[in-house]
Amino acid sequence: EFGLCSGPALSQLLLASPSLHLLEFEAFAFKEADCHALATLTTTDLKVTFHRCSFDAQGAEETFIQWLRNSQVVTKLDRCTMESGVISALSGNSSVKSLTIFASRGDDAIIRSLAGALSGNQGIENLCVFLTEEASSLILRSLCAHPRIQSVSLRFIHRFHRLSASSQTSMMNAVLKLVQCNTVVQTIDLPDHAKD
Secondary structure: OOOOHHHHHHHHHHOOOOOOOEEEEEEEEEEEHHHHOOOOOOOOOOEEEEOOEEEEOOOOOOOHHHHHHHOOEEEEEEEEEEEEHHOOOOOOOOOOOOEEEOOOOOOOHHHHHHHHHHOOOOOOOOOEEEEOOOHHHHHHHHHOOOOOEEEEEEEEEOOOOOOHHHHHHHHHHHHHHHHHHOOOOEEEEEEHOOOO
16 A cells, blocks of 8 residues: 555546546545545546445545536445445446445444435446345345346355344345346345355
């Protein structure tokens, strides 16, 4: 890790690189100034991906959320740490095509924000969620009317814990409703221990 992209340096990089087509961030902890710098991105020729990043926007949170919601440059969020407010920015977003997210910290606000964001999302094609068994039905139900979701993968944090019969029934009912209502989903991947 090196200090290439502190807020002012990141702003300068973005302004000085109008022909930049791909920008990938990996394991970067975005602070308030960095989030302000990202929010200055207005070009549509650029693709931005985030891998294992975190976003601590604080004073820039509202600006950053608006940018992420309306941005057409962010195409991938892979295992990033996001608070519920940042997750809610995925609602209405159409540029993020791939989302892998840990929603397993036992925080109901994260699960609710994710479910709400997914039901209002316009672009995600590939989704992988690490979550608790109890939250799986809520996430699956939120995808019923999703216009572009093609691949859904659920990963449970208790990998070797067998689901109770009621949890399994609830999840399978949500899976059935999803495939009845959603005409574009092609694959739904569930852990082996969750299958009957």
